[in-house]
Amino acid sequence: MIYRLWYFIRETVVSLWRNLSLTLAAILTVGISLSLVGTSILVREGADRATAQFQEGVEFIVFMNADHTPDQDVAIRQVLDTSPAIAQYTYIDKMAAYEEFQVLFVDKPELIESVTPDVMPPSYRIVPADPDAANVAELARQFSSQPGVREVATATDAIRQIEDFSTRVSQVLLVAAVVLVVVSAMLILNTVFTAIGARREEIEVMKLVGATNWFVRIPFMLEGTIHGLIGAALAIPCLFVVENQVLSFFQESDVVPLFRGFAVPDGFVWDTSLWLLLLGGTVGMLGSAVAVTRYLDV
Amino acid sequence: MIRLESVSKVFKGDVTALRDASAEIQRGEFVFLVGPSGSGKSTFIRLLNREEVADSGRIMVAGKDLGSLSSWRVPYLRRNIGCIFQDYKLLSKKTVFENVAFGLEVIGRPRQVIRRQVPAILELVGLSRKADRTPDELSGGEQQRVSIARAFVNRPLILLADEPTGNLDPATSVGIMRLLDRINRSGTTVVMATHDRGVVDTMRRRVIELDRGVIVRDESRGVYD
Numbered sequence: 001m002i003y004r005l006w007y008f009i010r011e012t013v014v015s016l017w018r019n020l021s022l023t024l025a026a027i028l029t030v031g032i033s034l035s036l037v038g039t040s041i042l043v044r045e046g047a048d049r050a051t052a053q054f055q056e057g058v059e060f061i062v063f064m065n066a067d068h069t070p071d072q073d074v075a076i077r078q079v080l081d082t083s084p085a086i087a088q089y090t091y092i093d094k095m096a097a098y099e100e101f102q103v104l105f106v107d108k109p110e111l112i113e114s115v116t117p118d119v120m121p122p123s124y125r126i127v128p129a130d131p132d133a134a135n136v137a138e139l140a141r142q143f144s145s146q147p148g149v150r151e152v153a154t155a156t157d158a159i160r161q162i163e164d165f166s167t168r169v170s171q172v173l174l175v176a177a178v179v180l181v182v183v184s185a186m187l188i189l190n191t192v193f194t195a196i197g198a199r200r201e202e203i204e205v206m207k208l209v210g211a212t213n214w215f216v217r218i219p220f221m222l223e224g225t226i227h228g229l230i231g232a233a234l235a236i237p238c239l240f241v242v243e244n245q246v247l248s249f250f251q252e253s254d255v256v257p258l259f260r261g262f263a264v265p266d267g268f269v270w271d272t273s274l275w276l277l278l279l280g281g282t283v284g285m286l287g288s289a290v291a292v293t294r295y296l297d298v
Numbered sequence: 299m300i301r302l303e304s305v306s307k308v309f310k311g312d313v314t315a316l317r318d319a320s321a322e323i324q325r326g327e328f329v330f331l332v333g334p335s336g337s338g339k340s341t342f343i344r345l346l347n348r349e350e351v352a353d354s355g356r357i358m359v360a361g362k363d364l365g366s367l368s369s370w371r372v373p374y375l376r377r378n379i380g381c382i383f384q385d386y387k388l389l390s391k392k393t394v395f396e397n398v399a400f401g402l403e404v405i406g407r408p409r410q411v412i413r414r415q416v417p418a419i420l421e422l423v424g425l426s427r428k429a430d431r432t433p434d435e436l437s438g439g440e441q442q443r444v445s446i447a448r449a450f451v452n453r454p455l456i457l458l459a460d461e462p463t464g465n466l467d468p469a470t471s472v473g474i475m476r477l478l479d480r481i482n483r484s485g486t487t488v489v490m491a492t493h494d495r496g497v498v499d500t501m502r503r504r505v506i507e508l509d510r511g512v513i514v515r516d517e518s519r520g521v522y523d
Contacts, residue, residue: 210376211404
């Protein structure tokens with residue numbers, strides 16, 4: 001049994017080596033396509049988290065006029081404190097708003113110089129009891145008609161933007177990935193077919209002396225599976241690059257502060273990696289299975 | 299050991315390779331198949347190890363009905379049948395030893411068995427001292443001996459030979475025939491398709507003559523024509 005295993009491994013390695021250029025092409029294609037699959041999954045997950053955690057459940061923000069009266073503040077607070085539709089709220093005063101403004105536009109000092117705490121609109125960041133979009137829109141409409149209110153910004157717009165963005169990005173990536181996965185399966189099929197062609201004589205002799213079909217097939221199927229697995233292994237570092245460079249770019253970006261929640265934990269990247277290995281191995285095995293059943297029929 | 303009952307085989311384009319052929323070959327017999335090119339000798343051989351399947355009739359080999367043999371059992375049938383050919387079918391990148399060992403390796407024989415049986419069979423065919431050569435370093439006769447060693451190393455019940463002396467000069471052919479005779483005397487049934495008048499006339503064994511797919515003669519201790 002161990003001897004037989006050794007035979008399969010030896011034959012597979014010899015065949016991989018003999019066919020090096022096609023082997024590399026197949027492996028790289030698998031690697032690229034699985035990188036795209038993985039990136040698509042990460043973007044999707046990042047967006048889910050970003051929208052789920054968006055400013056700790058804050059769905060809309062009521063901006064007051066900078067020159068609103070204390071009476072108007074009291075009236076607003078009265079509503080906020082008593083309405084069952086409001087779960088929680090935070091008051092951002094002029095000073096706090098100014099500080100945040102300084103952080104947001106740290107790279108634009110001329111903009112910061114042009115404003116003073118005095119002109120900053122204080123705001124209420126509000127967590128509604130029911131985060132449903134229609135409900136939030138209704139609440140926003142009610143608050144915007146209150147005296148002293150400058151405008152109401154609903155977070156649902158932002159959430160929708162993020163979702164749109166990530167859906168589009170991940171869909172485009174996924175379509176490209178699916179095409180490439182098919183391409184890599186065909187490349188593996190071709191590589192294995194070439195490997196079969198290179199060993200026609202050996203296969204003929206094997207059949208002649210009574211080797212079983214599986215004995216003939218296994219080295220070729222192993223070869224295809226290894227293409228898939230190595231390709232997937234190449235895609236895994238790409239996932240970490242995507243996580244560290246691309247997603248963290250969004251997190252640190254001041255230009256698109258909405259994306260700040262855009263992060264996935266390391267554990268999720270590892271889970272995705274496992275799925276990619278599984279997918280790569282399966283694609284390789286299927287590609288080579290088609291090759292051996294079509295060209296090795298006994 | 300081998301029985302054909304009204305076997306016919308027609309290839310595409312209405313080429314009749316074998317028509318209503320019946321024959322019975324006993325264990326331990328040595329049979330020559332003779333006839334002009336295209337008379338169906340090779341088809342006869344290929345039907346016996348199920349490289350081809352008969353269109354009608356029944357073929358029994360080593361107790362198995364080939365018509366109803368499921369394809370996954372074919373390899374096990376072939377382990378009982380050794381084959382040699384005019385073009386030897388040796389693997390050029392492997393040494394003599396490896397070529398013979400390959401036949402055992404791919405049917406899952408353990409390494410100890412290979413290490414014991416391969417030298418013994420190379421001794422039998424007289425190539426012990428050339429075990430490390432590759433086929434292109436050998437003469438035609440020596441290459442055919444390697445192929446016989448590979449076919450016989452597993453001690454098959456039947457040895458099928460398709461024009462084994464076709465590429466060899468008469469003197470070398472005599473050596474190959476001595477070897478096949480020796481294998482036959484050890485109890486292996488030998489079926490050999492040939493054009494080689496000298497070989498058939500010298501051996502005086504059973505002769506089955508085919509003409510356009512029909513068995514026209516079947517005599518024991520026969521001659522070429």
